[in-house]
Amino acid sequence: MSTRIQKEARKESLLLNMGPSHPAMHGTIRIMLELDSERILNSEVEVGYLHRGFEKTCENRTYFNLLPYTDRLNYVSPLINNLGYVMTVERMLGIEAPERAQYIRVIMSELSRISDHLTCLAAMAMECGAFTVFLYNMKAREFIWDVIEDTTGARMTTSYIRIGGVRADLHPDYKAVLKKAIVETRKVLKDVHGLLDKNKIFLNRTRDIAVVSPEKAISYGWTGPCLRSTGVYYDVRKASPYAVYDRLDFEVPLGERGDNFDRYMVRMKEMEQSLRIVEQAMEKIPGPSPSQLMAKGIEPAEAIKASRAKAVEKKIRLSPNLEGSEKEKYKNILAKDKKYIVPPKEDTYTTIEGIINHFKFFMREHGIRPPKGEVYFSVEGGNGELGYYIVSDGTDKPYRLHLRAPCFHIVSALEEMIQGRYIADVIPTFGSMNMIGGELDR
Amino acid sequence: MKGSFITTKFNYILGWARKFSLFHYPYVTACCGMEYMSAACAHFDLDRFGAGWTRFSPRQSDMLLVVGTVTQKSAPVLRIVYDQMTEPKWVIAFGTCAVSGGIYDNYAVVQGIDRIIPVDVYLPGCPPRPETFLDALIKLQEKIQKQDQEWRWKKRKY
Amino acid sequence: MEMEKKKVLEKLKQKFPEKIKEISVQFGDENVLIESGFLLGIVQFLKNEPYAYNMLLDLTCVDYKDQEQRFEMVYHLYSLNNKQRLRIKTRLSEKDLSIDSLTSLWENANWLEREVYDMFGVQFRGHPDLRRIFMYEGFEGYPLRKDYPLRKRQPRIPLRK
Numbered sequence: 001m002s003t004r005i006q007k008e009a010r011k012e013s014l015l016l017n018m019g020p021s022h023p024a025m026h027g028t029i030r031i032m033l034e035l036d037s038e039r040i041l042n043s044e045v046e047v048g049y050l051h052r053g054f055e056k057t058c059e060n061r062t063y064f065n066l067l068p069y070t071d072r073l074n075y076v077s078p079l080i081n082n083l084g085y086v087m088t089v090e091r092m093l094g095i096e097a098p099e100r101a102q103y104i105r106v107i108m109s110e111l112s113r114i115s116d117h118l119t120c121l122a123a124m125a126m127e128c129g130a131f132t133v134f135l136y137n138m139k140a141r142e143f144i145w146d147v148i149e150d151t152t153g154a155r156m157t158t159s160y161i162r163i164g165g166v167r168a169d170l171h172p173d174y175k176a177v178l179k180k181a182i183v184e185t186r187k188v189l190k191d192v193h194g195l196l197d198k199n200k201i202f203l204n205r206t207r208d209i210a211v212v213s214p215e216k217a218i219s220y221g222w223t224g225p226c227l228r229s230t231g232v233y234y235d236v237r238k239a240s241p242y243a244v245y246d247r248l249d250f251e252v253p254l255g256e257r258g259d260n261f262d263r264y265m266v267r268m269k270e271m272e273q274s275l276r277i278v279e280q281a282m283e284k285i286p287g288p289s290p291s292q293l294m295a296k297g298i299e300p301a302e303a304i305k306a307s308r309a310k311a312v313e314k315k316i317r318l319s320p321n322l323e324g325s326e327k328e329k330y331k332n333i334l335a336k337d338k339k340y341i342v343p344p345k346e347d348t349y350t351t352i353e354g355i356i357n358h359f360k361f362f363m364r365e366h367g368i369r370p371p372k373g374e375v376y377f378s379v380e381g382g383n384g385e386l387g388y389y390i391v392s393d394g395t396d397k398p399y400r401l402h403l404r405a406p407c408f409h410i411v412s413a414l415e416e417m418i419q420g421r422y423i424a425d426v427i428p429t430f431g432s433m434n435m436i437g438g439e440l441d442r
Numbered sequence: 443m444k445g446s447f448i449t450t451k452f453n454y455i456l457g458w459a460r461k462f463s464l465f466h467y468p469y470v471t472a473c474c475g476m477e478y479m480s481a482a483c484a485h486f487d488l489d490r491f492g493a494g495w496t497r498f499s500p501r502q503s504d505m506l507l508v509v510g511t512v513t514q515k516s517a518p519v520l521r522i523v524y525d526q527m528t529e530p531k532w533v534i535a536f537g538t539c540a541v542s543g544g545i546y547d548n549y550a551v552v553q554g555i556d557r558i559i560p561v562d563v564y565l566p567g568c569p570p571r572p573e574t575f576l577d578a579l580i581k582l583q584e585k586i587q588k589q590d591q592e593w594r595w596k597k598r599k600y
Numbered sequence: 601m602e603m604e605k606k607k608v609l610e611k612l613k614q615k616f617p618e619k620i621k622e623i624s625v626q627f628g629d630e631n632v633l634i635e636s637g638f639l640l641g642i643v644q645f646l647k648n649e650p651y652a653y654n655m656l657l658d659l660t661c662v663d664y665k666d667q668e669q670r671f672e673m674v675y676h677l678y679s680l681n682n683k684q685r686l687r688i689k690t691r692l693s694e695k696d697l698s699i700d701s702l703t704s705l706w707e708n709a710n711w712l713e714r715e716v717y718d719m720f721g722v723q724f725r726g727h728p729d730l731r732r733i734f735m736y737e738g739f740e741g742y743p744l745r746k747d748y749p750l751r752k753r754q755p756r757i758p759l760r761k
Contacts (some may be wrong), residue, residue, distance in 0.1 A: 003731065003737070004729060004731075020516050021469050021516075021520075025473075028471050028516055029560070047733060047734070048732075048733055048734035048735065048736070049471070049513060049516040049519075050471055050472055050510075050513060050516075051513055051734040051735070052511055052513065052551055053546060053548055053549055053550040053551065053750075055719075056549070056743060056744055059550055059749070060750060069545065072597065075472065075473035075476060091627055092627060119476070121480075132712065133485055134483075135484050138479060138480060138483035139485065140482070141651045142480065142484075145480075153672055155571070156476060156477065156569055157568060157569065163610045183698060186616055192478045213520050216707075217707070218680070220707055220708045221655060221657065221707075221708035241464060241540070284697045328617055331570050371625060374626070374631075375627040375628075375629060376676060376687065378657075378659075379504065387657065387658060387676075389658065389676070391662055399662070400580075400663075400761045403656070404657060404658040408711065408712075409708045409711075412707070412710065412711040437471060438472055438473060467686070514736070514755055515734075515735070515736045515756065517757055517759075518756055518757045521757060542720065547750075547751060548750050548751060549743055549749075549751065549752055549754070550743075552759070557760060558759065558760070559758070599678075
């Protein structure tokens with residue numbers, strides 16, 4: 001069903017279709033190759049098999065409602081997409097999250113970035129035949145997801161980072177679990193370095209394959225690890241720092257040649273730097289450390305009954321899925337402005353101001369209404385510069401929301417990168433580009 | 443189940459053999475793929491249920507795992523993959539987007555894959571935890587055991 | 601950096617006084633609104649000068665249904681050396697829905713413009729291969745326009761049940 005390549009192909013060459021459902025575990029993409037017995041003469045990439053209508057759906061949801069949709073864009077690093085969207089809206093509203101919330105955001109972002117790189121390299125190595133690397137990386141990823149799950153409640157699609165801060169404070173035992181995750185990840189990285197760095201087979205498949213020069217990379221609009229592997233120093237965390245990145249000390253690794261091996265190496269080194277960031281943030285995080293879980297406190301039904309007479313002073317026992325978002329933690333994790341945050345549940349059910357705030361936040365035509373205008377803000381995603389462009393017309397739904405997906409630009413260079421190469425080179429090239437279907441097709 | 447003692451015993455043995463050696467073909471599209479990958483790896487092992495090895499070709503597999511959102515553009519592809527599989531075959535719809543379209547109710551998403559192919563086990567969750575996936579696999583195994591095993595296949599009409 | 605940003609906008613205004621309609625700053629971003637015919641000249645000027653806006657970050661379109669000039673093309677440029685962003689906007693009306701293509705300057709404009717054509721129907725003059733990228737052949741209409749209903753499905757194979 002291809003259009004261009006069927007018209008342009010020569011009669012004696014073979015047309016091969018690496019169809020939408022293929023074992024390369026990145027997502028649905030179709031690559032059609034015109035071959036002359038293993039050498040690729042021409043190729044065509046067809047995307048759009050995961051186009052889920054994200055941008056059109058967002059025009060029909062309020063700013064708060066569309067947080068879960070942003071999780072599912074780059075689904076290997078979901079908290080970074082959340083962060084990008086939330087910081088764009090915060091820029092429009094002119095509010096800022098408290099400092100503890102920003103440190104928590106940085107920790108979560110870096111953990112997501114580590115899990116993104118782990119998954120990318122796992123898939124790339126598995127397709128080249130190194131199945132052990134895949135299993136080791138998945139093992140390390142489980143420990144990281146344990147940390148995320150303790151705090152946010154979900155392993156992957158969390159909707160944790162909210163407008164004005166984060167949803168809940170860190171789990172009381174987070175330090176132990178986080179330290180274990182860091183130790184396990186370091187072990188896995190050391191093992192993978194030992195397995196792949198000087199491995200002759202891996203080097204033959206990735207060294208000097210699909211070399212991209214810096215000028216070409218800039219012309220294609222590449223950002224992120226793929227651009228840094230060609231030698232261009234551009235990282236959004238250093239160029240225009242957001243959250244608390246300007247107070248943390250980390251390096252940005254650069255590559256030299258821009259081939260597949262450099263893209264692999266840049267990702268490995270970035271993971272080490274992300275671990276450094278997480279350790280520093282763990283030391284520097286301000287505010288009281290989270291205390292014991294809510295075991296004590298009066299029952300909610302009793303509190304509601306008592307509140308009819310006068311305001312309730314005692315602590316109320318909330319349900320386990322609200323763990324971390326009790327009222328006394330609110331000033332650390334969410335901004336003060338009452339218009340843009342969900343009020344704490346103790347207030348909602350026992351005081352009249354609480355219920356009015358809750359009502360006005362969630363009702364249609366009320367809630368978060370940014371001023372008219374448009375804004376573009378970008379964060380450093382796992383693949384590069386993840387940017388959100390929001391046009392607001394003063395109502396509670398965005399008029400237009402556009403996502404600048406980093407891997408869209410990277411994949412648009414694939415046709416040129418594999419020209420003249422063998423079929424077997426397509427697999428590590430495609431794997432090192434880290435194409436994520438949800439982000440590419442939105 | 444009608445039949446004599448020998449045929450019921452034969453059915454039982456055939457069901458036992460089929461359920462513990464499932465070869466699955468993962469049709470992975472979206473976020474649920476990450477949970478599928480976790481379920482197949484070391485922490486939550488899929489191999490102990492006999493369904494460990496992924497067959498990367500529909501002709502050599504007997505279970506189709508549709509993981510993630512199926513869009514209108516890839517619906518014919520899914521139909522072709524299903525038609526290429528040989529009998530007996532079973533289908534698990536993994537994730538809410540495969541079960542019913544999920545949170546995407548718009549012009550581009552098929553509202554559930556049972557509009558294209560018949561489904562045996564529905565597994566909701568966004569994404570479902572790996573333990574839930576293993577539970578679904580056990581339910582499918584029970585279904586295979588109790589099913590009327592036919593060993594002379596006629597082409598079924600869908 | 602604020603001084604340099606203002607210098608760019610001033611110089612732009614000096615060089616093309618009649619082609620630039622409006623310059624504004626909002627939420628920390630600079631916007632420049634220009635006429636659609638002069639896009640290529642202005643963008644070429646911005647790319648070559650010492651301001652060197654050498655990266656095309658994004659290219660998209662917004663549909664203002666109630667206005668006379670319905671579609672607004674938005675271009676985001678970025679300068680790696682000076683670390684500055686710039687947004688260029690231009691308006692198109694429904695009757696004359698075509699604009700120059702930027703594929704001669706940047707390679708990623710190829711796919712970005714295909715996406716805008718697929719979602720809105722904007723024609724790009726000089727594009728080497730303008731066809732749909734996300735939707736399939738046989739899909740009628742342009743989904744992201746405001747008058748395309750959200751739930752209008754056009755199934756590719758007959759669905760059962």
